[in-house]
Amino acid sequence: MKRFLARSAAALLALAGAVRAAETEERPPAAALLEACREGLPLDHTTLSGRLIVRKPRGFVESENQFTLSIDWGAEPASAVCVLYDAKGETLVERVELTRPHEGDASIKRFTGDPLEEQEPPSLASRVAGTDLLWLDLTLDFLWWPDAVYDDGRNIDRRVRGRACEVVRVAPPKPVPGLGAVRMWIDKKTGLLMKAAQLAPDGKTIRYFWVQKVKQFEPEDRWMIRLLEADSQDGLLRTQLLVDALNDEVLEPLDEKDLR
Numbered sequence: 001m002k003r004f005l006a007r008s009a010a011a012l013l014a015l016a017g018a019v020r021a022a023e024t025e026e027r028p029p030a031a032a033l034l035e036a037c038r039e040g041l042p043l044d045h046t047t048l049s050g051r052l053i054v055r056k057p058r059g060f061v062e063s064e065n066q067f068t069l070s071i072d073w074g075a076e077p078a079s080a081v082c083v084l085y086d087a088k089g090e091t092l093v094e095r096v097e098l099t100r101p102h103e104g105d106a107s108i109k110r111f112t113g114d115p116l117e118e119q120e121p122p123s124l125a126s127r128v129a130g131t132d133l134l135w136l137d138l139t140l141d142f143l144w145w146p147d148a149v150y151d152d153g154r155n156i157d158r159r160v161r162g163r164a165c166e167v168v169r170v171a172p173p174k175p176v177p178g179l180g181a182v183r184m185w186i187d188k189k190t191g192l193l194m195k196a197a198q199l200a201p202d203g204k205t206i207r208y209f210w211v212q213k214v215k216q217f218e219p220e221d222r223w224m225i226r227l228l229e230a231d232s233q234d235g236l237l238r239t240q241l242l243v244d245a246l247n248d249e250v251l252e253p254l255d256e257k258d259l260r
Helices: 002-024 030-039 137-139
Strands: 046-057 061-072 079-084 090-100 107-112 117-119 163-170 181-187 193-199 205-218 222-232 238-246
Touching: 030 163, 030 181, 079 137, 090 137, 163 193
Parallel strands: none
Antiparallel strands: 046 061, 046 238, 061 079, 079 090, 090 107, 107 117, 163 181, 181 193, 193 205, 205 222, 222 238
């Protein structure tokens, strides 16, 4: 019995030591965490096409647009070009172009009409075609913002769909109307972006978006968003960005239950 108690005490002491070591283990800088997340994205020229859907409660469709999103994050400057069409994909609604040099500020342009004419540029925090997705969400530009910090607020849930996440906050390098910062939840195990929140200048949460599904690539272990979802502020509508094709590859349809 004494031998058993001695072994148990030793095991408890070892466990306590392990817990203390885990508590004091240094995390990588938050900027390095974002860099690792970026490196999982396809850096070569990539084109996504799909649908932008606004749904009412119970999944009824309120509105729909088709889109193409051409990204070239490995270029200098990096770029993202989004073209929105009507629900049938026949009429071009608008074209938005974002460029971000590796050193310097991002620029964004917007074109509408037939023929296309340049308009007043949108803010990164403005909504895409009246939906609850922002141009910021589509371009993922916040992944490149400097001065990232860990957000260790006590009231922040650090799990997304049961997965443990690191929570990181970044502020825009240049002021963006109505946007104070973006808070991100990054999966500790995979490094994937799981969720993000738009914060007002006073720090209050304005809205969330969730990465519901991703497309992963082998063997490079890269990823791209397959299904992105954002809720309206009043909770009555939700917007889904659904990727149907990646470059020339038509992707397998998602289960309808994932969309409803």
